[in-house]
Amino acid sequence: MPRHLLLRLEAPLMAFGGETIDNFGIIRDFPALSMVTGLLANALGWRREETARHNRLQERLIMGMRLERQGRRIQDYQTALLFENDQGWTTQGVPEGRAKSPSYAPQPDGRKALTLQRYRDYHADLSMLIALRLEPSDELPTLDDLATALDHPARPLFIGRKPCLPSRRLFAGWHEGESILDVLRSVPLPTHSPEGVRLQWPDGEGALPGDRVLDLCDERNWTSGVHGGWRPIREGRIRGEEKPA
Template sequence: MPRHLLLRLEAPMVAFGGETIDNYGVIRDFPALSMVTGLLANALGWRREDADLHNRLQNRLVLGARRESIGNRLRDYQTALLFENDQVWTTVGVPEGRAKSPSYSKLADGRKALTLQRYRDYHANLSTLIALRLEPADEAPTLGDLAHALDHPARPLFIGRKPCLPSRRIFAGWQDGRNILQVLQSTACLDSSAGNLQMQWPDGEGELQGDRKLDLCDERNWTSGVHGGWRPVRKGTFKPGEVQI
């Protein structure tokens, strides 16, 4: 049976980001394929400009997730005072300014400024198990390379957003299984008293009675820097101790 790498994403605050709408940074119940790709790439020491490496790793990933604690949701209100002639560095390494706008107000010192407002959602006290494998398995980086990088990351790791620092070791071991669903069902839960566990896994990686098939947009084009496309996934619940598929 194929070997799968296990990750445990647990932190006081976690951000499984979804589609950003205006100044609202929303979250999803499960981590996006692009988020896990970025997490692994960061551990390996890749740079944002290494688009081909990111795209290839994302295309090879087959992964599913299981929520082991529900936690709470919280919203962070963020503000920043921006001056009319301010410039910032961009991901392409070129400083960029903001267009002049009537939204700027004159301050007592004569400068014009505006207050940028943003809202960012987070999961609080969430624990999520990730099961993944790579196809093809013998191409670099291998699962072994990923496991080593998670324990010896080239840079500090975070779960979704930079304030979301993991509170436990991310690498959580190995598990053999016919498919992602079987691995999610057969891996022991940290909380032995846990009830129904919510899960998400790729379509074609097992079926569960009462599950739902959905189309999910969570793949990033690392060359253009935008998300696009749809992939089919399944969502369902499972209670530890039930008959496994």
């Protein structure tokens, strides 16, 4: 049976980013394929400019998730005072300014400024188990390379946003299974869950009674820097006492 790498995400705060609307940074219930790709690439020490490597890793990545502890959602309100001629650094490595507008108001020192506002959502005290494999399995990097990198990352790792530092070891071992769903169902739950736990996995990797098929946009074009395209996934629920068929 195929071998799968287990990844456990736990932190005081995590952010599974969704579509940003204006100044609202919303989050999803499950991490995006692009987020896990970026996490693994960061552990391997790849640079953001190595777009071909990122694209290929994302193409090979087959993963599913099990939400073991829901936690709660909180919203962080962030502000920054920007003066009319201020510039900030961007991920492109060049400074970027803002166009002059009537929004800039005079300050006591005579300069004009505005207050930049951002709202950022976070998951608090959530626990997520991820099962993943790579296809083809013999291409570099291998699953063993990923496991080594997660335990000895080239750079500090974070879960979604830079303040979201893991509170435990990310690499959670190995598990064999015929499919992603088989693995998610057969790995023992850490606690009894009579109400059940939610799962998300790729379509074609097993099915559950009553599950639903959705189209999900969570793949990043690492060359252009934007998300696009849709892939079919399944979402369902299992109870703690259920055993694999």
